[in-house]
Amino acid sequence: MVVEDDDDLRLAVTTELGGAGFEVAQAGDIASADEVLGAREFDCVVFDRMLPDGDAIDYVHRRRQQGWAVPVLFLTARDTIADVVAGFEHGGDDYLVKPFAVAEMTARVRTLARRAGSGRPSVLRHADVVLDSARRQVRRAGVLLGLTNREYAVLEFLMTRAGSAVSRTDLIEHCWDSSTDPMSNVVDVVIKRLRGKLGEPEVLHTVRGRGYRIGGDA
Incomplete structure (x- = not known):
């Protein structure tokens, strides 16, 4: 703040x-x-x-x-x-x-x-995705991913809630500033880029009517 x-x-x-x-x-x-x-x-x-x-x-x-x-x-x-x-x-x-x-x-x-x-783990893991918050690095299967600050923030927020659906509103509130229009497509753009960088098999899922989730079935 x-x-x-x-x-x-x-x-x-x-x-x-x-x-x-x-x-x-x-x-x-x-x-x-x-x-x-x-x-x-x-x-x-x-x-x-x-x-x-x-x-x-x-x-x-x-x-x-x-x-x-x-x-x-x-x-x-x-x-x-x-x-x-x-x-x-x-x-x-x-x-x-x-x-x-x-x-x-x-x-x-x-x-x-x-x-x-x-007080929370400095390293978050899901499957072969590893997020190191101390170094602000993300790796998948040992390969370092080149994420933007926004992509990193979104992935970190989702991984702290792995297995649970996170709404677009929650993502905007936690990963963007207060001036961001909640009706804009900024979340969709970042999620699409993240999916591309994370690759296959897919770990970032869309939960219809609820938002996005790391882990679980699509």
Whole structure:
């Protein structure tokens, strides 16, 4: 989740993270963020420090005292040693000073998200398909597949739910950002490409009226 009150920066950050395969939610102030954070689980939250309704480190500090453990990356123009130390002391896991390179920000988010996801297996397997989330690699019968970030995100989401049908809506919510039109054909396009890259015998099935599934009968 990205919490930033500068519309242009928030768009740039969410676009970059979405292109890297993350599902991204966004908010422009602490109150809006708190509402979403209370309803959904996230692997990482990127907070601008100075928001219209307060300093994000106070919010994070309060949530940490309540047992909240989601990794937090602070983005801020406040670059003194005291500011950085305060960010960590109030519950931040990482601190990036503006202006910053979006590629570095994405790498830091990926590291924090991997830490959050360490409770699930780092390697997912179905038949001869192996997905290594630590290396972000997929192999079939030992052969490395060249997947795009989006194809990887869709396959990973399906493999975490192997044997169960996953709806198009769920795929869009978890593998695309919130601006994606649920009526578009983006899911169909990625599924078709994934099938081609996974090859035979088919492991990615269409479940009529329900969505898609890894494993089981067609």
